[in-house]
Amino acid sequence: MTKRRMFLRMITASLLRRRSRMLIALLSIGIGATILAGLVTIYVDVPRQMGAQFRSYGANMILQPTEAGALTEESLQDILSVFSPEELVGATPYRYVRLDMTSRQQSFNTAGTDFSQVVKTSPYFSVEGAYPASTREVLVGKEVAETIGVKPGSTMELTYQPSVSISNNPQDDRTPGAQLSGSAEGWSGGIVYVSAVLDDQAKIASIQIDAHSQTPEFGGRATEDEEFAAQFIGKALPLTLGQEVDALSGATVTSTAVVDALNNARKATPAALPHTLNFTVTGILTTGGKEEGFAFISLADMESLTGESKLDVAELSISANAEQLDTYVNEITEKNQGVAAKLAKRVAKSEAAVLSKLQALVFLVTAVVLLLTMICVSTTMMAVVSERRREIGLRKALGASDGSIRAEFLGEGMFLGGLGGIMGALLGFVFAQVVSVNVFGSSITFQPLLLPITVIVSMIIAAVSCLLPIKRAVAIDPALVLKGE
Amino acid sequence: MSLLELKNVSKIYGELKALDNVNIHVDQGEWVAIMGPSGSGKSTMMNIIGCMDKPTKGEVLLDGTDISKLPSKRLTDIRRDKIGLVFQQFHMVNYLTAVENVMVSQYYHSMPDEEEALEALGRVGLRERARHLPSQLSGGEQQRVCVARALINHPELILADEPTGNLDEANENIVLDLFAQLHKEGTTLIVVTHDPEVAEAAQRTIVLEHGRVAREVINENFGKQ
Numbered sequence: 049m050t051k052r053r054m055f056l057r058m059i060t061a062s063l064l065r066r067r068s069r070m071l072i073a074l075l076s077i078g079i080g081a082t083i084l085a086g087l088v089t090i091y092v093d094v095p096r097q098m099g100a101q102f103r104s105y106g107a108n109m110i111l112q113p114t115e116a117g118a119l120t121e122e123s124l125q126d127i128l129s130v131f132s133p134e135e136l137v138g139a140t141p142y143r144y145v146r147l148d149m150t151s152r153q154q155s156f157n158t159a160g161t162d163f164s165q166v167v168k169t170s171p172y173f174s175v176e177g178a179y180p181a182s183t184r185e186v187l188v189g190k191e192v193a194e195t196i197g198v199k200p201g202s203t204m205e206l207t208y209q210p211s212v213s214i215s216n217n218p219q220d221d222r223t224p225g226a227q228l229s230g231s232a233e234g235w236s237g238g239i240v241y242v243s244a245v246l247d248d249q250a251k252i253a254s255i256q257i258d259a260h261s262q263t264p265e266f267g268g269r270a271t272e273d274e275e276f277a278a279q280f281i282g283k284a285l286p287l288t289l290g291q292e293v294d295a296l297s298g299a300t301v302t303s304t305a306v307v308d309a310l311n312n313a314r315k316a317t318p319a320a321l322p323h324t325l326n327f328t329v330t331g332i333l334t335t336g337g338k339e340e341g342f343a344f345i346s347l348a349d350m351e352s353l354t355g356e357s358k359l360d361v362a363e364l365s366i367s368a369n370a371e372q373l374d375t376y377v378n379e380i381t382e383k384n385q386g387v388a389a390k391l392a393k394r395v396a397k398s399e400a401a402v403l404s405k406l407q408a409l410v411f412l413v414t415a416v417v418l419l420l421t422m423i424c425v426s427t428t429m430m431a432v433v434s435e436r437r438r439e440i441g442l443r444k445a446l447g448a449s450d451g452s453i454r455a456e457f458l459g460e461g462m463f464l465g466g467l468g469g470i471m472g473a474l475l476g477f478v479f480a481q482v483v484s485v486n487v488f489g490s491s492i493t494f495q496p497l498l499l500p501i502t503v504i505v506s507m508i509i510a511a512v513s514c515l516l517p518i519k520r521a522v523a524i525d526p527a528l529v530l531k532g533e
Numbered sequence: 534m535s536l537l538e539l540k541n542v543s544k545i546y547g548e549l550k551a552l553d554n555v556n557i558h559v560d561q562g563e564w565v566a567i568m569g570p571s572g573s574g575k576s577t578m579m580n581i582i583g584c585m586d587k588p589t590k591g592e593v594l595l596d597g598t599d600i601s602k603l604p605s606k607r608l609t610d611i612r613r614d615k616i617g618l619v620f621q622q623f624h625m626v627n628y629l630t631a632v633e634n635v636m637v638s639q640y641y642h643s644m645p646d647e648e649e650a651l652e653a654l655g656r657v658g659l660r661e662r663a664r665h666l667p668s669q670l671s672g673g674e675q676q677r678v679c680v681a682r683a684l685i686n687h688p689e690l691i692l693a694d695e696p697t698g699n700l701d702e703a704n705e706n707i708v709l710d711l712f713a714q715l716h717k718e719g720t721t722l723i724v725v726t727h728d729p730e731v732a733e734a735a736q737r738t739i740v741l742e743h744g745r746v747a748r749e750v751i752n753e754n755f756g757k758q
């Protein structure tokens with residue numbers, strides 16, 4: 049038998065036959081190695097995770113038309129051609145218009161957008177229900193949904209009220225050929241809108257009534273009832289209900305409002321009529337931000353409502369570093385007159401800062417854990433040494449040199465370190481996986497290099513932890529131990 | 534020819550003189566017993582001879598070398614090469630089997646050789662129990678393993694500090710027979726004992742009192758039993 053085999057035999061016998069004590073040392077190394085392997089995995093994986101996270105944390109570039117310029121879906125596609133398909137994570141167009149929901153006497157900002165892109169540039173949007181998949185579907189912000197009382201599956205109407213320029217000169221009113229526009233309060237506070245065109249004798253040539261805010265079976269009929277509308281043609285303002293015109297049966301209040309609206313009407317140019325579409329609510333949006341006060345519809349619906357196809361802003365999510373982003377911003381601004389690009393600086397800059405802070409934190413925690421492991425292993429080995437004082441004295445009496453005693457304890461320590469390291473590498477991966485899935489919401493792949501690194505580091509830590517206990521062991525005096533204690 | 538010579542050796546602990554100007558001389562192949570009351574300095578002397586301690590004063594010549602002033606590393610080498618130790622407490626490595634305990638001694642000395650270790654256990658009548666752990670052996674059996682371990686490297690000098698102090702009659706006789714055999718083979722033996730019967734087995738008895746050699750007795754009956 050060689051000396052080496054005897055050495056291994058003694059070490060394994062010591063570890064196997066003195067199980068309980070060694071288990072504690074093994075456990076402390078194992079736990080240390082687990083946390084080490086786990087944190088290192090996270091440490092290595094954090095930049096990857098964070099990169100994806102930040103990229104997925106929304107837009108990092110904003111396109112807006114300049115004061116003189118304009119942004120349309122076509123010009124947007126044009127601009128996007130500077131990016132390679134891999135770089136362009138998403139590009140979401142937005143057209144913001146304030147729309148009314150007359151039946152609830154509410155109005156709120158509504159965005160026309162492309163939902164297939166929203167998912168990419170605003171992945172943090174949390175939707176109860178689903179995103180709209182076709183036209184005439186609406187995604188309602190939580191705040192709006194609470195105010196108007198809708199749920200996924202509800203229906204609601206949205207009205208585009210064109211901005212009307214009203215003449216400030218009373219002389220203009222009721223002049224021949226004037227286009228008039230007015231409103232008055234109808235049933236239970238609902239506003240009734242009326243617009244009319246006067247002929248060359250300043251008599252009503254045509255009239256349009258919007259009574260959507262009124263009860264559909266009663267006053268609401270005023271919108272569609274041709275007979276009711278026909279009464280007004282050829283009449284001169286002002287009018288009195290019950291004299292020149294009769295009330296719509298069962299809707300006296302609404303009819304009064306129509307007449308009042310006409311009497312209040314001022315000259316308006318141009319008098320575009322409000323446009324209303326019916327929508328089905330597909331989902332309620334929660335973001336914790338201002339988006340909750342918005343409703344979102346498709347760009348196509350927005351165009352139908354407003355008759356315009358312009359965009360107010362496009363949010364881009366580009367997978368590139370800060371430098372590249374700057375280059376792109378300049379390129380776009382130079383090339384496309386009428387559109388200005390700028391960085392969503394807050395996210396892009398904080399990405400690097402948060403990343404380095406997170407890594408520093410992980411590094412610090414790892415260092416602390418390693419230190420604790422070392423203290424723990426050192427303490428255990430110290431206890432092992434005092435427990436084995438007699439045996440060490442005996443070995444020395446039998447002729448063991450200080451070097452042999454060192455080698456034996458170091459051997460035991462490193463054996464434990466290796467075993468704990470293997471244990472730790474595997475458990476650590478599981479630990480990192482759990483953390484990654486819970487914190488970052490994505491899984492990580494096993495790094496094969498992790499096993500040797502963890503094992504080697506554990507062995508080094510075990511060896512370093514053994515230094516002080518070994519010093520104690522070497523100092524044991526064989527004479528004292530054997531004298532008859 | 535003299536193997537061991539103590540010249541004016543003293544070991545002083547503060548006020549206490551554990552050994553006080555001791556002069557002893559042991560020949561190669563001699564079997565010497567050391568007796569004396571508790572605290573008279575027997576173990577102190579054995580530790581000095583066994584290269585595990587150094588005297589405060591005096592010279593200790595082992596095989597012609599003065600070991601009284603050597604650094605502990607050299608003492609370890611000499612202890613390993615020349616001396617076999619048997620203790621009152623049966624000191625064994627408690628997680629190693631009987632044969633492994635014997636092999637530990639070989640390991641530090643030269644090369645572990647399981648066959649040779651088993652033979653040594655055979656000599657003390659424990660070949661069958663070679664694979665047993667100390668906890669599975671009786672006190673007498675453990676002490677026999679220690680004797681096997683002490684003789685495995687063929688030391689010139691075997692030092693035994695009260696080797697039979699905790700043994701029954703039967704085991705005491707086995708150990709004494711082993712000493713007699715080793716003596717015949719030419720090994721020098723120094724045995725500390727309280728037991729007159731054990732002392733009578735030796736050729737000469739040195740009696741210590743208060744750290745001094747009180748008297749020496751030659752055993753007239755040696756070899757006649």
Ligand SMILES: Nc1ncnc2c1ncn2[C@@H]1O[C@H](COP(=O)(O)OP(=O)(O)O)[C@@H](O)[C@H]1O
Nearest residue numbers: 546549551569570571572573574575576577578
């Ligand atoms: N390390 C020590 N420190 C102080 N006193 C000691 C030490 N070792 C032994 N002694 C003392 O020396 C004396 C001799 O002890 P020892 O050689 O063990 O006696 P014996 O073995 O004859 O019973 C005793 O009084 C003992 O207390």
Ligand SMILES: [Mg+2]
Nearest residue numbers: 531532575576
């Ligand atoms: Mg004693």
